Amino acid sequence: MGNSSTSASDKSSLLAIKSSMNLNTHELLAKNWSRSSPFCHWIGITCDARHERVMALNLSNVGLTGYMAPELGNFSYLTELDLSNNNFHGKIPNDLRGLHRLKLLNLSYNGLSGDIPPWIGDLSELQYLGLQSSSFAGSIPIEVGQLHQLKTSDIAMNELSGRIPVEVFNISSLEVLILASNSFSGEISKAIGDLPNSES
Incomplete structure (x- = not known):
């Protein structure tokens, strides 16, 4: 059995996330995420069987609108x-900066904007970073080079500019790097040749 207090914290965070979303386009989710049912059985939720804590949250392609709730950062x-x-x-x-177990972060095909936050580099277990087809601007933070487990990064089709930091090409685990349809300047580092499956 899981720790009841921490499990309760996960449930309250999920309900806070639900209240921040416009669920009119997905009535099934609105009904399924109910206080009266175990949250580990809710649509899009995968729990750790031992601790009854949220391990995965997959709400892709369900027509959700609104802002990303800060409570998303509560799932340790x-x-x-x-x-x-x-x-x-x-x-x-910024609340997501504490998700130190995160291996996959996929926020692609949304209307997100602003900079790619430097604290992304603190997510040391990250293996997949998907930020394509949004409205991210500014430059790629050099802190991305701290993601020593990263295998795939797709940041294509945004409004990014500036130079691509050489630190990105020093990630030895990186296999796929997709940068197309941005406004980067300068030469792409010769180190990109060390990335066997990269695309630019």
Whole structure:
């Protein structure tokens, strides 16, 4: 059995996330995420069986709109967060910086904007970073080079500019890097030749 207080914290965070979303386009989710049912059985939720804590949150392609709730940063056991193919807007909340177990972060195909936050580099277990097809601007933070487990990064089709930091090409685990349809300047580092499956 899980720790009842921490499990209760996960449930209250999920209900706060639900209240921040416009669920009119997805009535099933609105009804399924109910206080009266175990949250580990809710649509899009995968729990750790031992601790009954949220391990994965997959709400891709369900027509959600609104801002990303700061409570998304409350799930200390979270390894996968997939909110792709919705209509979230605004910035990535800084509260996500504490998700140190996160291996997959997919926020692609939304209306998110602002900078790619430097604290992304603190998510040391991250293996997949998907931020394509949004409205991110500014430059790629050099802190991305701290993601020593990163295998795939797709940041294509945004409004990014500036130079691509050489630190990105020093990630030895990186296999796929997709940068197309941005406004980068300068030469792409010769180190890109060390990335066997990269695309630019």
